[in-house]
Amino acid sequence: MRKRTLSIVLAAAMCASLTACGGGGSTAETTAADSSNTETKAADASEKSDKPLRVCVVYTGNLGDKSYNDSCNMGAQKAVEDFGIELKSLEGTTAEEWKANLLQACDDGYDLIIGASSNIADYITENASSYPDTKFAVIDTTVDLPNVESISFAQNEGSFLAGAAAAMFTTKTDIPNVNEDHIIGWVGGMDIPVLHDFYTGYEQGAKYIDPDIKILQAFAGSWTDPLKGKELTLAQYEQGADIVMNVASGTGVGILEGAKEADKYAIGVDLNQDSDQPGHVLTSMVKRVDNACYLVIQSAVEGTFEGGTTKYLALKDGGVSLTDFSVIKESLGDKFPQDIVDKCDELAEKIKSGEIVVENYEGFGPQA
Template identity: 35%
Template sequence: MKKILCLGTTLMLSMLALVGCSSSSESNNDDLKVTMITSVGGINDQSFNQSSWEGLQEIEKDFGIKVNYIESKQEAEYATNIETAVDGGADLILGTGFPMQQAILDAAKNYPDQKFAIVDVDYGQDTPENVVCITFTEEQAGYIVGLVAGKETKTNKVGFVGGMDNEVIKKFEVGYKAGVAEANPDADVQVQYVNSFVDAAKGKSIAQQMYSNGADIIFSAAGDSGVGVIEMAKEKDLYAIGVDRDQSSLAPENVLTSAMKKVNEGVYNTVKSLIDGNFEGGSTLRFGLEDNSVGLAPTTNNISQETLDYVNEKIEQIINNEITVPSK
């Protein structure tokens, strides 16, 4: 059986204790309500919106709180949807994704008594006292799938397809390129952005061009646009690397691996802090390899044991601070 330091399916609730020891849960969890506002891409984006919702569903099952979501069809709807959540009496409003950073920041200032959380955003010193930021070391996730791509490519040509050219996706790209270079200095990385998280057709078109230019592996960090990359990998009988969730089910023979980012755990732990009375606004939570919150997907059937052993070694070196993965 192949062995890999990958992400399991069990939520590791003991990790990253949010503030000291947890107090006893509030007696009336049924009265707590969490409303999630999706980024454009929606609840079934096979990426961070879907993973965030899965985290809310899990904590609803475990603690009996009320959860719901409001889908955003376009960025212009973010502010209105947040207003709807405030009017609906949400105890916590969760925004998903970098594109929502300004809308959540504005709302937090307009409603100082309302609690907010946001995925994939770090406001740094400007974090309002009523906001918790949930962030991840995307560069580490990108790096380890870059190691895989560098070792597994047969053409010495690989690709990266990004959604929007923002800070979060750039960290995936920078880490990926560093991982490819570490594993295979002779490999060339083609890079292109879709400029959308919801344009699967354009993602597919970009992938077709990269495969035609000799790439045999493409890593897509592009939300629903990345589904198009996987579709083209299947048509060409080449490889794609998924993101955020284990996307092997979309094309079992053609998804090499996925750069997992357990957004569901970050969301779960943040809401649990609210339940326990430990919600600490003004703070930023950071999840990475050291707590198994990013990593390779559990499905490793398409990767050689030699590559898996190599990646395991590099993961240990990152965790032990022997390798520092660049993020810029």
């Protein structure tokens, strides 16, 4: 039985302004303990050792994706500022590179190695036991080993709200280029379980609003192929979708570009992407990867790192949310559908209270 934890400190570290649908805003600010406590603890840690903590983050894809990887890097850079850690970022676009980068980090003797996504999990599982004195962390999935700390998210809950918003949006035929068909789309990067958890919530949220809605689904097979993302998105618009959710990291740049090119609409992911193609992004499903990365580094700095544990960041913890619709509101003016925001606020409260239980893909969730 895996040991499960959900730290009160973690919940307190979440940005209070990020509440579903009502106050997303920018996610560039990574929050943890108040600044004075952070500085004091960092000073205490530095007194114990003249050498800074050496941290390596292994990415599946490249920085500059304006999405998942950039969010993770924001948390890491914040940790550099607050704790004076030594940081190395290793980027790669293939499975061979991911494995080689992880092994390189192990052999280079880093104190903490963070697998930034679930694609790294298998390589950590295979190798962490051979480096028992090294601390490992994995984000977006769970690895049950004594020197590995895992952090995962209720992306299904955030996606439920995104699906509900999309289902309501596709009925607003007074908005330019919204047709009478009740069809929405969804384009993912790699076909992996965590993205199926995204889709499970998206589908449930959409069908909560309209049980008969049609949802188009596609995978690009890559995190770094914006041309493929655009191609799949344009195809879904051709099939009648008014709005497509992006769940594709760097590939998602093409999804958002496709929305602008077709004069249609999209939903962003991970970071606040509302201004990437202003007037064409309804909202973004924010996933606080920045906080996850920051907090695991903080735990290693302060000596509270707990291997063999999993933290699960749900909607009620501030782990996921929707942005505040402000960019699209400015673009649409008096055509902006305020009822979507109001309904999402209502649904978010029902999820937090447990009145609505969002389904998980197999193997995900707080008890997974």
